[in-house]
Amino acid sequence: MQIFLQTERLILRRFTGADVDNLFDLDSDPEVMRFINGGIPTSRDEIEHDSLPAFLHYYERGDRYGFWAAIEKSSGEFLGWFHFRPGEGSGPNEPELGYRLRKSAWGKGYATEGSKALVHKGFTELGAERIVASAYEANTASRRVMEKVGMTLVRTYPVGQSDPLLVGPERFNSNGVDYALEKDDWERQG
Ligand SMILES: CC(C)(COP(=O)(O)OP(=O)(O)OC[C@H]1O[C@@H](n2cnc3c(N)ncnc32)[C@H](O)[C@@H]1OP(=O)(O)O)[C@@H](O)C(=O)NCCC(=O)NCCS
Numbered sequence: 001m002q003i004f005l006q007t008e009r010l011i012l013r014r015f016t017g018a019d020v021d022n023l024f025d026l027d028s029d030p031e032v033m034r035f036i037n038g039g040i041p042t043s044r045d046e047i048e049h050d051s052l053p054a055f056l057h058y059y060e061r062g063d064r065y066g067f068w069a070a071i072e073k074s075s076g077e078f079l080g081w082f083h084f085r086p087g088e089g090s091g092p093n094e095p096e097l098g099y100r101l102r103k104s105a106w107g108k109g110y111a112t113e114g115s116k117a118l119v120h121k122g123f124t125e126l127g128a129e130r131i132v133a134s135a136y137e138a139n140t141a142s143r144r145v146m147e148k149v150g151m152t153l154v155r156t157y158p159v160g161q162s163d164p165l166l167v168g169p170e171r172f173n174s175n176g177v178d179y180a181l182e183k184d185d186w187e188r189q190g
Helices: 017-027 030-037 044-060 110-124 140-149 183-189
Strands: 003-006 010-014 066-072 078-086 095-101 130-136 152-157 176-182
Touching (some): 003 110, 010 110, 017 044, 017 078, 044 066, 066 110, 078 110, 095 110, 095 140, 110 130, 110 140, 110 183, 176 183
Antiparallel strands (some): 003 010, 010 066, 066 078, 078 095, 130 176, 152 176
C-alpha cells in the first residue's frame, strides 16, 4: 500500500486497479451523487475505463498532486476519496481540494480531518501558494468543510442551463460557490 499521508483516523493511499468496486459502490448511492450530478450513479465502465485510469495517471507521471483513497484506520474500510490537484486552467501551485465519502462515514469529521492534513501538506511540502475549492451553494456539508479548513467564499455564480443539477433526477437549481485559502492567511490562522 502506497501511503500519501496519515491522520489520526485516516490513511490516504494511492488508488490501484483493484479499486473499481470501491468506486462503483461509492458512486452508486444517489445521495452521494446528489451535489455532483443530481444523483446519477457512475457506470462501472466509466470508472474502469475513465475515472480510475485518470486517477492512476497522476502517480504514473510522478505528479505531486492527485487523487487518494481514504481508508478508515480502525476498520481498514474504504470510505471514499480526496482530490488535491490544480483544476483546469489553474496554475501548478493552486491545487483544488475535493472529497467524496460514503454516507456511512458522514458527520464524523472525516472530510475535515483529511482536508486539514492535505492543506497542511500542500502549503508545507508541495509548494502550494493558494488552495481553492468549489461546490454547489446548496451543498452545506461541503461548504462547511471548506470553512472549517479556513477557506473563505470568493464568489457565487449562477450555473448554466445544461448544469447537471438542472437536468438530473431531482432537477433543482443551485448557484456555484468558489472558496479559497491563501498561504499567508493559513500561516496567520496558525
Ligand atoms: C461533503 C462531505 C465529504 C462531508 O463529509 P463529512 O465527513 O461528513 O464532513 P465533516 O463531518 O468533516 O463536516 C461536515 C460539516 O457539515 C455539517 N453539515 C452536514 N450536513 C449539513 C446540513 N444538511 N446542514 C448544515 N450543516 C451540515 C456538519 O454538521 C459538519 O459541520 P460541524 O462540524 O460544524 O457540525 C460528505 O457529505 C459527502 O461525501 N457528500 C457527498 C459528495 C459531495 O457532495 N462532495 C462534495 C462535492 S463539492
